[in-house]
Amino acid sequence: MNKNLNLLIDALRNEGMRYTKQRKIVWDEICRSSEHRDAEEIYLKINKNRRNVSRATVYRTIDVLVKNNLVRQLELGDGRKRFENKLDSKHHDHIVCLSCGNIQEFVDDLIEDRQEKIAKQLDFKIVRHIHQLFGLCKNCK
Numbered sequence: 001m002n003k004n005l006n007l008l009i010d011a012l013r014n015e016g017m018r019y020t021k022q023r024k025i026v027w028d029e030i031c032r033s034s035e036h037r038d039a040e041e042i043y044l045k046i047n048k049n050r051r052n053v054s055r056a057t058v059y060r061t062i063d064v065l066v067k068n069n070l071v072r073q074l075e076l077g078d079g080r081k082r083f084e085n086k087l088d089s090k091h092h093d094h095i096v097c098l099s100c101g102n103i104q105e106f107v108d109d110l111i112e113d114r115q116e117k118i119a120k121q122l123d124f125k126i127v128r129h130i131h132q133l134f135g136l137c138k139n140c141k
Contacts, residue, residue, distance in 0.1 A: 004027075004031065004087060005024070007068075007070055007087070008023070008024065008027045008065075008070070010068075011064050011065060011067075011068035011070055012064060014064075014068055015064045015067070015068075017060075017064060020057075022052075022053040022054070022057050022061075023057065023061045025046055025051050025053050026042065026046065026053060026057065026058050026061040026062065026065075027061065027065065027070075029042055029045060029046050030042065030062070030065065030071055030083060030084075030085050031085050031087070033045075033085075034084070034085075035084075036074055036082040036083070036084050036094075036103045037082060037083060038080045038081060038082050038083070039058055039059050039062050039081070039083070040055075042058055042062070042083070043055050043058040043059075046058065062083055065083075066083070069086065070085070070086055070087060071083050071084065071085060071086055072084050072085075072086045072089075074094065074103075074132075076094075076096050076103070076132065076134075077134065078101070082103075090107070091107065091112075092105040092106060092107050093105070093106055093107065093108070093111070093130075093131035093132065093133070094106075094131075094132045094133070095132070095133040095134075095135070096132060096133065096134050096135075097135065097136055097137035097139075097140055098134055098135065098136060098140075099136055099137070099140035100137060100139065100140050102137050102139075104137075111131065115129065
């Protein structure tokens, strides 16, 4: 069995849930895409591809994956929670267009170094962080 499947099975077991084909379909769909999609978009994509998974199963499975640190939940201020796979994903931050909703990932070593320096100055240990920039993309400005 592959490592990712074992992680899914362990996460489900942690929550007292059974591993099912439908839950694996949800997991596979999230892993397959690099997009930042909400649960409804994931549900619609799964069912568009004629894989029969209930909306409730999609939402519950995503909750388990977030709770078990396999999927990152992004809240971008518009009331929609978006999700992205965390496995095999290097740290990155997000820049979000407030007009069209476009989300781009970026990494900036200068920002990362500055955060570490600030934490050290304040005798603070960073466990995790979320860095999101909001504005207008080149097409919307």
